[in-house]
Amino acid sequence: MSNYLLVEGESYLAPYLTKQRKIFKVPRHLREEIESLCAYNSEECQSGSTAVKPVLEALEENERPLARPARQGFLRRVSLNVTNACNMACSYCYANEGEYGSPRGLMTEDVARLSIETFFTHYDTIEAVQFFGGEPLMNPQAILAACQTLEDLVGRGAVAEMPLLGLVTNGTVLNKRVEQLIRTYKPSVTVSFDGPPPVNDAVRVMKNERGVGARIIENAHRMAELIGHPVGIEATWSAAQERAGMTVHDLVQYLRRTFETPAVHVAPVSLPEGHPYRPHGLTCFADSVPKFAEDLKAGDGASFSKFRSSMRAFAQGLGSDVFCDAGLGVLAVSGNGDVYPCFMFIDQDDFKMGNVQDSDLFTSARFQAVTARFAAAGKKHSEQCGECPLRPVCSGCLGANLFETGSPFRVAEETCRMNFKFNEAILLAVAGMGGHV
Helix, strand or coil, rough: CEEEEEEECCEEEEEECCCCEHHHHHHHHHHHHHHHHHHHCCHHHHCCCEEEEEHHHHHHCCCCCCCCCCCCCCEEEEEEEEEEECCCCCCCCCCCCCCCCCCCCEEEHHHHHHHHHHHHHCCEEEEEEEEECCHHHHHHHHHHHHHHHHHHHCCCHHHHHHHCCCCCEECCCCCCCHHHHHHCCEEEEECCCEEEHHHHHHHCCCCCCCEEEHHEEEEEEEEHHCCCCCCCCEEEECCCHHHHCCCHHHHHHHHHHHHHHCCEEEEEEECCCCCCCCCCCCCHHHHHHHHHHHHHHHCCCCEEEEHHHHHHHHHHHCCCCCCCECCCEEEEEEECCECCHHHHHHCCHHHHHCCCCCHHHHHHHHHHHHHHHCCCCCHHHHHCCCCCCCCHHHHHHCCHHHHHHCCCCCCHHHHHHHHHHHHHHHHHHHHCCCCCC
């Protein structure tokens, strides 16, 4: 990995010392001097003043750290895929309309209970339980069984406290039974939604091909009332937003206002060449950074989660050698109890780790082998990432890699370029908030 990266803005340079994780803001006419100093890792360069304090102040420095070392007996999250069925037919769905590679079906209450007991008996701490699908609210009985099992474990002292509960939904299912479930357990709800109803409904439709964007907005507000705080929003960037003339900043601001939520997650869609909803390039993510930086400086917060996490990673000198937590800090259980590194690997036989009914699940050769593959696949050892100066702060999705390149440990070239340009723009933004040249 090189000693430094020099990013050139319109009015200043932003040198980034990769080993020290320091960022500077310097006049453009000092380019040669800066290149010389940084190339030799000079003490003179290292002793300069970093440009991160205003960023930390704007982002609220006391928030939970982004990066945390993995530890024995700890999981960030276990996902229960309580359905491999969905009532929608989204045009870009990686999960085959929720079915993955299995026949449509629902997780039984017994499997839901056993999954909770198996994981919480083995791990000392599990931060969160996530209910996923398909559409998880098509199976409220399994979610209820899991929550009741957790309550029982806490009541018996087998688990110290209730983990965080999360629910990822398309927002179309809201009946009295679901309302009671949400009111009782108050999970953190994340709704998938892609923009104004005409944009959303171009790609996210019911199986009868009807768009239901307006109904989802209404249901999301009702869910927010039930849990006592706004729902989270996850959007998928595709050609649908491009055709509507939207920017990433436009999309985030629309979703933020519509759902009254503080932050929005947006990720590019994973689709093969030639698909009608594959976007025409991903430079739009880097292009959005100056707008989000202006919002942050104006006191409007960091509404785009990718922008927020990257700003904090640079400003706090954080970094990680893993692409994401899949297989190490995150595990998933399919409807029949099979265990995988994350929900995006469900029904991928090469990555099956066992089943919750296996008495030797966590000690089995298969579980250990898959875990070892993910532990050994850090960015440092990657042919693509090993020498990249932005390696420590760059993140990715191993599941998306699998669908785009056939390997979770190889990043698609377009995705790599997107992340590099995005992080270069972040470096300029951090330096730009550090004061005048």
